[in-house]
Amino acid sequence: MTAAAGPPLLSAEGLAIGHGGRALARDLALRLDAGTVTCLLGPNGVGKTTLFKTLLGLLPPIAGTVRLAGAPLAARSAAAKARAVAYVPQASPSDFNYAVLDMVVMGRTAHLGAFGAPKARDLAAAQDALASLGIGDLALRAFNHLSGGQRQLVLVARALAQGAPVIVMDEPTASLDLANRLLVLREVRALAVRGFAVLLSTHEPEHALAVADRVAVLGAGGWFKAGAAREVLTGATLSRLYGVPLTVEAAPSGRLVVSPAEVGGA
Numbered sequence: 001m002t003a004a005a006g007p008p009l010l011s012a013e014g015l016a017i018g019h020g021g022r023a024l025a026r027d028l029a030l031r032l033d034a035g036t037v038t039c040l041l042g043p044n045g046v047g048k049t050t051l052f053k054t055l056l057g058l059l060p061p062i063a064g065t066v067r068l069a070g071a072p073l074a075a076r077s078a079a080a081k082a083r084a085v086a087y088v089p090q091a092s093p094s095d096f097n098y099a100v101l102d103m104v105v106m107g108r109t110a111h112l113g114a115f116g117a118p119k120a121r122d123l124a125a126a127q128d129a130l131a132s133l134g135i136g137d138l139a140l141r142a143f144n145h146l147s148g149g150q151r152q153l154v155l156v157a158r159a160l161a162q163g164a165p166v167i168v169m170d171e172p173t174a175s176l177d178l179a180n181r182l183l184v185l186r187e188v189r190a191l192a193v194r195g196f197a198v199l200l201s202t203h204e205p206e207h208a209l210a211v212a213d214r215v216a217v218l219g220a221g222g223w224f225k226a227g228a229a230r231e232v233l234t235g236a237t238l239s240r241l242y243g244v245p246l247t248v249e250a251a252p253s254g255r256l257v258v259s260p261a262e263v264g265g266a
Ligand SMILES: Nc1ncnc2c1ncn2[C@@H]1O[C@H](COP(=O)(O)OP(=O)(O)OP(=O)(O)O)[C@@H](O)[C@H]1O
Pocket: 019, 020, 024, 042, 043, 044, 045, 046, 047, 048, 049, 050, 051
């Protein structure tokens, strides 16, 4: 990875996040550069989704500033925010059983005028997004009839159709089987190679070690640390984060493996 020139695509300084004026964490600093993958790890309920919503401009910061290419996010319109940062939710079935192409065209909403109907260029953008992920043949299938991995890729395609350079993904490998996890992780890495800045949450430290350039951890009491993946993801940091003794060791291949320091009771 080369050092990025200019301001990061998205950054935050002195950020305090929370609900109703009650801070879950303070003084967070984060930068998302083009061509990088950042993973956010932390136990249930510490505020990962809250941080994502704040970075997306859906929730106001309690303190601090989120910036898009150096300019404050809060000053942007909702459509401008959507053209800058795309959100990929978990791939649960949709309430309505849309065709895949219709789901992906919905990513174009921020490009349509008020009451605007999708035009040929919006359909083309949706088809291009599906094709770029190798799933163009799913266009006419029903979203809810796809496998979890296919659904996740369709939601990534919707984010691509949105045309935003920053993609924020909420646990994209959750509830996927091994093959589909690998499929999605491979595409996450490919998005960075295409120049996107990707931020994703995961409960799997090894997924972060596999795809992330940078890692941020958010722990109990608002403990926060961010930096290069291999520097942040140490046994000591993971043990503190999850409150159980964990080790990080290199396999003969060089791949880092996370294991419990002890298994079973004494
Ligand atoms: N709209 C809200 N109003 C008030 N409190 C909220 C709201 N949404 C979430 N919270 C609280 O904020 C805390 C952090 O929630 P959040 O969903 O950000 O955690 P998380 O780290 O994403 O958890 P998980 O890993 O389980 O998805 C929780 O205590 C939650 O109950």
